[in-house]
Amino acid sequence: NAGVTQTPKFRILKIGQSMTLQCAQDMNHNYMYWYRQDPGMGLKLIYYSVGAGITDKGEVPNGYNVSRSTTEDFPLRLELAAPSQTSVYFCASRGTGSSYNEQFFGPGTRLTVL
Amino acid sequence: QQQVKQSPQSLIVQKGGISIINCAYENTAFDYFPWYQQFPGKGPALLIAIRPDVSEKKEGRFTISFNKSAKQFSLHIMDSQPGDSATYFCAARGASRGSGNTGKLIFGQGTTLQVKP
Numbered sequence: 001n002a003g004v005t006q007t008p009k010f011r012i013l014k015i016g017q018s019m020t021l022q023c024a025q026d027m028n029h030n031y032m033y034w035y036r037q038d039p040g041m042g043l044k045l046i047y048y049s050v051g052a053g054i055t056d057k058g059e060v061p062n063g064y065n066v067s068r069s070t071t072e073d074f075p076l077r078l079e080l081a082a083p084s085q086t087s088v089y090f091c092a093s094r095g096t097g098s099s100y101n102e103q104f105f106g107p108g109t110r111l112t113v114l
Numbered sequence: 115q116q117q118v119k120q121s122p123q124s125l126i127v128q129k130g131g132i133s134i135i136n137c138a139y140e141n142t143a144f145d146y147f148p149w150y151q152q153f154p155g156k157g158p159a160l161l162i163a164i165r166p167d168v169s170e171k172k173e174g175r176f177t178i179s180f181n182k183s184a185k186q187f188s189l190h191i192m193d194s195q196p197g198d199s200a201t202y203f204c205a206a207r208g209a210s211r212g213s214g215n216t217g218k219l220i221f222g223q224g225t226t227l228q229v230k231p
Contacts, residue, residue: 004157031217040123042203042221043158050216058218090157094217101146101207103219105157 001026004106006091012112013081021076021109023091031094032074033058033103034066036087043090049074081113117141118206120222127229133191135225137204140185145209148219149178149189152201161202162189194229201226 007022025032030051035043045058049068063085065077074093078085088110092103120137127133137147148163164171164178164187171178177190191198205219 033218035221040223042118042120042223043219044221045218048216048218056216092157101148101163101217102160103217105150105159107155107157 003027004091004093004104006089006106006109008109009107010110012114013078014114015081015083017081018077018079019081019111021078021089021091021111023074023076023106024072025074025091025093025104026072027093027095027104028071029093029095029104030071031096031103032068033092033094034064034074034076035090035092036060037090037108038087046076046089078111083113085111086113087111117220118204118222120204120225122225123223124226125228127194127227129194129196129229129231131194131229133189133194133198133227133229135189135202135204135227136186137188137222138184138186139206139220141206141208141220142185143209144206144220146207147178147180147187148205148207149176150203150205150221152203152224154200158203191227194227196229196231199227199229 004025033048034046044060047066049055091106094103149161150158151161152158175192180187202225204222
C-alpha cells in the first residue's frame, strides 16, 4: 500500500492564480482531511469528508474548495491564490476498523504564493 | 480560538535525558488525545494516544500522563535519543455525536525537540 499520496510536492503560484492539490489514499478509508501547517500554529483543519459525496468545512475553509467523487481521492482547490495561503498542506485519512482513531498523513505539499 | 495549548515551543535535551511536553485543553467534550511526531519534510505520524478514562499510558520510552480534572496531558520521552529530534504535536478529538464521530482533531501549536548527543 502506498498509503496517502500528495502531488505536487512543491509549487509556486502567483497572486490570483488557481491550482488543485491532489490527494489519494489506497486504504479504503472513508474519512479524509485537509490541513494547513504554518510555523508555530500547529495544523489547522481546512475541509474534511466522511465519505464519497460528503464534505464539510473545518476551521479555516475560506479561499478553498474540495470535492469527493470517489473514496480514494480528495482534491483541494485554491481559487485566486493569496500570499496568506502560503503554507504546507497535508492530507490525511482515517478508517473505521480497529485502528479507527489514527489519522494517516501524506508527505505534504509546500505552496508559496508570490 | 485555540482550544489546545502546547508548551514549550522548543526544547533542547541532552541524550539520555527526559523530554517533557505539556498540553492543556478547554473543551471537556474531547474523548481522545493523540500525540503526533513529525520529522522535517515529512507528514505527522501517530506516536501514542490516550483516552480520558485512563491516567497514564506507556509505550516503550514514551508515556502520556493525563489529568482530567486539570484538563492537562503531557508527553514524557525517557532516555531521549538524537533520533527523537522532531516536532511533536498534541491533539484532541471531539466526542461522538449523533450518528458518529467525524474524527476532527484540534492540534496544539507544536514543540520542536532537539536531543543533543
